[in-house]
Amino acid sequence: MTTPLQIGFIPLIDAAGLIVAVEKGFTEAEGLDVTLVREVSWSNVRDKLNIGLFDAAHLLAPVPIASSLGLGHIKVPIVAPLNLSLNGNAITVSPALHAAIRTEIDDDRPDPMATAQALSRVVATRRRNGGEPLTFGMTFPFSTHNYQLRFWMAAGGIDPDEDVRLVVLPPPFMVDSIASGQIDGFCVGAPWNSIGVDRGVGQILHFGSDIMQRAAEKVLATRQLWAEKNPQTLAALVRAVFRAAEFVEAAENRDEVARMLSRNEYIGVDAAVVMRTLEGRLKIAPDGAIRESGRYMLLAKEDASTPDPVQAAWLYAQMVRWRQTPVSAEGLKTAQGVFRSDLYRAALGRDGGPSQAISTFAGPAFDPGNIEAYLAGLRLGPGKPEIPLTTK
Amino acid sequence: MGAESSPKIAIVDESPIRAAILEEGLREAGYTDVVRIDEMQSLLSRIYALDPDVIVIDLENPSRDILEQMFQVSRAVRRPIAMFVDQSDAASIQASVDAGVSAYIVDGLKKERLKSILDLCISRFNAFAKLQDELDRTKSALEDRKVIERAKGILMRLKGLTEDEAYVLLRSTAMREKKKIGEIAQSILTASELLK
Numbered sequence: 378m379t380t381p382l383q384i385g386f387i388p389l390i391d392a393a394g395l396i397v398a399v400e401k402g403f404t405e406a407e408g409l410d411v412t413l414v415r416e417v418s419w420s421n422v423r424d425k426l427n428i429g430l431f432d433a434a435h436l437l438a439p440v441p442i443a444s445s446l447g448l449g450h451i452k453v454p455i456v457a458p459l460n461l462s463l464n465g466n467a468i469t470v471s472p473a474l475h476a477a478i479r480t481e482i483d484d485d486r487p488d489p490m491a492t493a494q495a496l497s498r499v500v501a502t503r504r505r506n507g508g509e510p511l512t513f514g515m516t517f518p519f520s521t522h523n524y525q526l527r528f529w530m531a532a533g534g535i536d537p538d539e540d541v542r543l544v545v546l547p548p549p550f551m552v553d554s555i556a557s558g559q560i561d562g563f564c565v566g567a568p569w570n571s572i573g574v575d576r577g578v579g580q581i582l583h584f585g586s587d588i589m590q591r592a593a594e595k596v597l598a599t600r601q602l603w604a605e606k607n608p609q610t611l612a613a614l615v616r617a618v619f620r621a622a623e624f625v626e627a628a629e630n631r632d633e634v635a636r637m638l639s640r641n642e643y644i645g646v647d648a649a650v651v652m653r654t655l656e657g658r659l660k661i662a663p664d665g666a667i668r669e670s671g672r673y674m675l676l677a678k679e680d681a682s683t684p685d686p687v688q689a690a691w692l693y694a695q696m697v698r699w700r701q702t703p704v705s706a707e708g709l710k711t712a713q714g715v716f717r718s719d720l721y722r723a724a725l726g727r728d729g730g731p732s733q734a735i736s737t738f739a740g741p742a743f744d745p746g747n748i749e750a751y752l753a754g755l756r757l758g759p760g761k762p763e764i765p766l767t768t769k
Numbered sequence: 770m771g772a773e774s775s776p777k778i779a780i781v782d783e784s785p786i787r788a789a790i791l792e793e794g795l796r797e798a799g800y801t802d803v804v805r806i807d808e809m810q811s812l813l814s815r816i817y818a819l820d821p822d823v824i825v826i827d828l829e830n831p832s833r834d835i836l837e838q839m840f841q842v843s844r845a846v847r848r849p850i851a852m853f854v855d856q857s858d859a860a861s862i863q864a865s866v867d868a869g870v871s872a873y874i875v876d877g878l879k880k881e882r883l884k885s886i887l888d889l890c891i892s893r894f895n896a897f898a899k900l901q902d903e904l905d906r907t908k909s910a911l912e913d914r915k916v917i918e919r920a921k922g923i924l925m926r927l928k929g930l931t932e933d934e935a936y937v938l939l940r941s942t943a944m945r946e947k948k949k950i951g952e953i954a955q956s957i958l959t960a961s962e963l964l965k
Contacts, residue, residue, distance in 0.1 A: 418833040424871075428862055449837070518837055544813070545838045547831035559810065 379410040385422045386435035388644045390567040391462035391595045398621035407613035427453040438593040439519040457596035458720035463681040465674035466585030467570040470562035475580040489738045493533025514546040514563035522564040524695040532739035567654040581661035586672045590736040593688040615724035622677035683729030684716035690745035776822035777802040787897045794893040824873040868894040913951035920954035
């Protein structure tokens with residue numbers, strides 16, 4: 378007997394595990410009959426998961442935490458028994474902004490601190506000359522894109538709520554928006570940075586992994602209640618998607634996977650563009666410059682798929698830092714309880730590796746046990762007041 | 770907004786026909802202050818400028834994520850709440866998702882008033898979907914008929930059949946292969962293209 382499952386996804390390369398699990402029969406082998414439903418917005422994915430139209434979903438890692446905390450929306454406890462990906466984002470800026478940043482630095486491969494400080498000077502000059510503030514696109518208020526952009530800017534002394542404009546844009550709109558000059562840069566997942574570069578309207582300034590070495594990006598999410606009622610189905614799904622992720626990462630399968638993902642019912646972009654992400658070999662500038670990184674996007678290798686409560690705590694700290702929620706011990710506990718390494722172990726019978734410390738390019742060491750101290754140690758920037766924390 | 774005045778409703782929909790149907794329905798029901806937004810480029814600034822009490826958006830619109838930004842602490846005076854924030858009315862949420870519409874209320878609007886607006890949107894969205902469906906079916910029936918005519922012509926020419934015989938051959942093949950007659954006709958056209 379097969380179990381029918383409806384699973385929602387957004388057309389992005391980090392949905393690869395789900396897509397390949399179905400296409401290559403990993404789900405079928407586990408007795409699951411999965412229907413993948415392509416969605417147009419994260420709001421839709423979240424709402425359809427919350428009300429039970431989807432059994433599981435491809436979700437931005439912070440969304441299940443926000444949903445479990447009831448931030449902004451209906452409070453529905455969601456669990457994440459598997460990471461679908463770590464990293465995979467990049468910050469892309471317009472050629473004009475790139476040139477402005479580069480005139481401030483002479484390093485050829487500037488680190489994020491150098492670019493953030495340069496951006497801060499560009500912002501200040503603009504203000505002095507009476508120019509409009511720079512505008513950056515990101516994909517969702519509860520997204521790593523939002524938090525990574527903010528983390529980077531704040532490290533350079535920019536207040537992302539005062540000195541620039543951050544706007545939510547659906548990923549497929551990013552490239553058109555930068556081309557039309559509506560935005561000056563964006564942080565988005567694959568393949569959209571590459572598409573911006575190919576169209577000559579953007580230059581990749583940083584990979585997400587420059588900002589944070591390991592960042593939980595997308596998770597496989599289900600309602601907690603559903604997970605409790607269907608432990609075997611959940612374990613079967615986790616196994617199927619994990620095996621698919623290993624399949625995706627095997628070099629000999631890349632061609633096949635790239636062609637599969639490029640199909641119109643999935644991502645609908647050129648297979649060669651998908652290939653760049655799978656290989657971690659990205660064209661970063663319209664002139665054809667290439668940057669390689671084995672950490673651009675991780676699916677299964679390096680224990681990437683293990684849900685790590687430390688990652689959940691870091692995301693919670695970002696929600697507190699940017700005033701999406703007041704800080705509380707209870708909130709932190711709820712957030713950490715979303716990333717279920719126990720369900721991962723139960724499904725795969727493997728340990729999944731130890732928790733790994735958060736490693737960012739700036740700021741104090743992250744202590745999940747003391748978020749207030751961590752946040753107090755983050756200055757918004759030189760000469761600026763510390764961020765006023767909303768506390769209960 | 771005064772208690773008796775008509776709430777200001779913004780319809781965010783890229784389908785102009787559906788938006789018009791929705792607007793008409795709302796006006797008939799006495800909601801006179803309705804604005805349609807079909808330009809997504811500056812959606813948020815349009816909404817802030819309009820300052821609506823209710824925002825209705827179709828679920829197939831990727832710009833729904835843009836609206837999520839309104840839930841953040843913002844300098845906007847009035848903060849909206851999502852329809853889905855109210856957990857008490859699961860049936861209504863289900864019906865709206867099925868119909869493909871979502872609504873956001875901005876501050877103080879009474880829940881009962883939203884309910885009647887939402888119910889209206891749901892029924893209009895469903896009516897539109899039905900219309901669309903009928904239109905699609907008519908279109909595909911017309912397409913089928915053209916294809917069948919051409920396939921009959923090929924059979925008549927190649928096999929020396931009469932028109933009736935050609936049709937009977939198509940129909941019996943379709944039944945035997947458990948396919949639609951249009952599909953069989955299409956494969957004949959494709960084959961004859963290939964064999965040209």
